[in-house]
Amino acid sequence: MRTVATGIMDSRNDERKSACLVKQCARWPRFAVATAVVLTTALVQLQPTAQLALEFDRHAIQTGQWWRLLTCSLTHWSWAHLAGDAAVFAALWWLGQGRSRWMLVTALTSAVAVGIAVYVGAGDMDAYRGMSGVNYALLSYVLITLAAGAQGISKIGYLGVVAAVAVKTTYEIGTGDSLFATGLPAAIEVVGVSHAAGIVVGTLGALSAWHSARRPSKHARVKGMGSAS
């Protein structure tokens, strides 16, 4: 009997250790992704040729350069533009590290969605650069996920902020202008549809992550099998 009890105790300790290990190992890819993205945008900014090859260019996309729908989020109009986007991306990635798999999917999906939204929704936009659509997606993801795990006034607060961001984006789409100073160079317009696409994708990503988290985990199934033997 003691042996069985010891075996059970050992397996529980093993579970905790493996869970910790999973967590620790899982941290590295999360930070690696954020670091890689920030470094890549900086490298692209240093290379005007790369900027031109990766930015959203309507005419180029029409001739078959579809990758620009995804890669336009890695390009920026100025170092100030890049700094703001990179800082927010890194901070949001760090905030969402407990849910990095879904965050990664959300970020990738939003990058493509932003490109498609600009292509379809801003019909006359010839060129687009910026990571803010992805950032809006991550922001929505983080806020809705936090709201899902919160109670009472905190839940309302998180959802309220999402709503406020959505209202701000609606204003941008309606007026073509930003509520606040953007730091963009003079000839560059604010494209509200990219933020809207980000909010939608981020919301969907958060809901998917929440739904996935509600299903029972395989560690629990293993535990049940161990105690039967």
Add this chain to the structure above:
Amino acid sequence: MYLREKMSRTLTVRVMAAAAVVSGALVVMTAVARHAAGAGLLIADGGFGGVLEIESHTAEVTINNGIAVTEVTQVFRNTENRQVEALYTFPVPKGASVADFSMWINGKEMIGEVLERKRARQIYNSYKRRNQDPGLLEQVDYKTFEMRIFPIAPRGKQKVRIRYYQELDCDKDWVTYVYPLSTASRRGLVSKTKGRFALTLHAKSEVPIVAMESPSHHDDFVIAAHDDSYYQASLETDGGDLNRDVVLAYRLSRPQTGLDMIYSKTGDDDGYFCLTLTAGEELAGESDPMDYVFILDISGSMAHQEKLKISRDCIGAFIGELGKDDRFEIITFNVTPGTLFNSLERGVSETKKRATEFLGSRRAAGGTVLRPALMTAYRYSDPDRPLNIVVFSDGMTEQGNRKELMAALRERPPNARVFCIGVGNEVNRRLLSRLAEDSGGLAAYLSRQESFVRKAKAFRRKLMKPALTNVKISFDGGGVYDIEPRTLPSLYHGTPVRLYGRYRRPGRAKVKIKAEINGAEFKNEFDVVFPKDEGGNPEIERMWAWRKVQRLLRDSDDPDMRQEVLDEVVRLGEAYSIATEHTAFIVLENDAEYKRWKIRRRNALRVGRDVASRKSLLKQLERMRSESLSRLGPSIEDGGVAAGRPVLTLPDTGWKLRFPRQGGGPVGPVVLLLVGVLATVRVFRRRKDRACGP
């Protein structure tokens, strides 16, 4: 045989050496000759020799509220392989106050500070000895400034900037701006910029502008009428000629009339104001016939820069405007005066023709003694008619003669007024202005490139229209003090009188004007509001100080007051960063050097304010230009594409050419703040996530 060969070899070597020396000398001489021909107004001084070139020379002029701010940027290049000191001499426009001198040292603009002149020179020389980078800007006489920069590195460049303020000449509805360049420095010198010469002028006016032209450069200027309140003129050449003044004149839709006030006040300091008074309908009375005596200076100095020719032509134009009932005489002078008619003759065609022939026969020679000519002119006075004595001179008379001249002025008949017209840039403006002002007359200055016909007409118009004399302006309220000028000149139709002053108390006040017009009393009152805060016109502070300095310098002729006056001139020069005959600009390498010499960075602060105000004005002009551009092309009603995007349809293909749209998604400050807050909250909760293991 061996000896012959040896001698032959030696001879060959000697001949070759001699040939080399001669060739080298020829090359050097040619090089020097070429460089000497290119020296221009800029010379390498101080015994280092060497040659400098003006690589580029750009001027940006902004005219607002009748005050022109001119910013001149130049790049000098050293064409030699050794370091040199640059000495650059340049003329200053009439009434200009040099308010800023900067140099670029190690790529950074260092703004100069004003010090007492001797001290500035001592500091400059001490830096030269230590081979460090100083710059010095001094007023050498009433018309000329001199800039010294040391060192300019071998084959190196040096960039400098000067800024000055001036009130513009306004004749009824014409406003004239002159950028003086021509100066008689040395014969045979070529005064050209090797690279770019550019001048851009922005003229903004409350009274609508109807036309702008350049009498000096005609079609070289591109003139853009953005708005009826804003005109822009631009001139750009490669290898510009720096020996010809640039003159621009613009015409207003109506002569400005009435009273205008602008203010400057920051913080708790007392405020400054500039009052501009222009005569209007009050003075549009009948013009009575008058007597004129034209005094023409034909001394040797008038031979330079065609001063005599221009003066003769101007008198001719003036005489052409005289009516049949006007009377005139011409007196020429150098060391003694000579008359044409020996009496006053009517302005009929016969006498006008004789006058033109007489003027054409005069040649410039001899010294300048004006007093006898003036005393002779007084003898033509008729108590029943006003006598206008119009002097055409460069005022280049000796100091001793000047005192006699001022004494002679006091002896003039009561109905006589003295008017002075100075021609060219080599003119003793202070003397001529004083002669005119002290006698209730006017002084005017003609550039060689100006339209003297228009000037002559405008001048005559002033003389014809009755003037407000004995003008007195007082203030009820506002705590007004330190008004400059203390004695107001007569007010002539179409020519404004400007008054500067200070005020202690913001709020409502009354301006009271009292004067005489043809002996009858004239009175008027205006309500004004002195503001508590006004940052838009910092230039009037310097103009006030400059006016005060000019008055003090005139008073410094009195030996009893001299030292006290000079101390005050230095104090004002340092406080308001004005270069005068007793103060100079010094530029040092960096802020630490200013601290070492205990030099306060007053000018750096003042320039900061001036630049901010100017940027705000330039932004306003930029908006006006954009609005003007937006009116180009077809409007929406004409079938153009969406508003805000210019479209040009080419008739052959129907292909629409449009400007590309570029978009970006900024996160903005709000999202940044939000993420920051979330991250902070997360940091506090992180302790729970870190706990791992049993």
